[in-house]
Amino acid sequence: MIDTHAHIYLPQFEDDGAEMLMRAESVGITDILMPAIDFESEKQMDSLISEHAGQTTIKLHRMAGIHPCDVTGTIDEKRLLDWCSKPEILAVGETGLDYYWSTEHVSDQKKSLKLHCKISKSLNKPIVLHNRDSTTDLLDIIESEQNGTLRGVWHCFTGTIEEGKRAIDLGLQLGIGGVVTFKNGGVDKTVKQLDLNQFILETDAPYLAPTPHRGKRNEPMYTQLVGIKLSEIFDLTLSEIDIITSSNARKLFTLEF
């Protein structure tokens, strides 16, 4: 099983990083993908990886990008491109739009998203998209940037059936996380109407822990709870969900099978 979105390099895991990785390994997590938040994330990921080298069989993968909530002006284009170009960087993100926390920097957020799209295409690395209260603008920009070579994921999908279908038509996978387990969230009913062959699993740790851990710190082992929820929704076994979603993730991020 693959956790395609976990910020395990953040201070929330400072005290029990080794145990957190062991717990993930014990439920069958093989790979964890770490989306960046800002330029500082690079050092944090590097030190996490060097700290736990040899302690775990889990492969830890790095991304490079600036989270929309951290976009408050013009981004240093050259610095971002250099970072994304490094061979150890698997994907470009997370980028996207977020109108929930602030609409003050919308035009900078849009410029940043377009820049990340351009870099993603030029390096042929997938893009990882964050979206909150900004779906139409996000998908409009992806549509305008889609030239047949842009591929990526709408992480923590919480859209409608129509929005999910539009995203898939635009070449995106849907990242399914803990929100699908929330009562009254409605995401479970939405994803049932969408194509499982376009889904990948994620936690967004340390945020958005699935039921019954809602409100507490999230961690990669809970990817399994998301998988179990999908197995109930689609009436399949957890192993079948794992095979489908892991293969989707391996294709999207060109991970070894």
Ligand SMILES: [Zn+2]
């Ligand atoms: Zn995230």
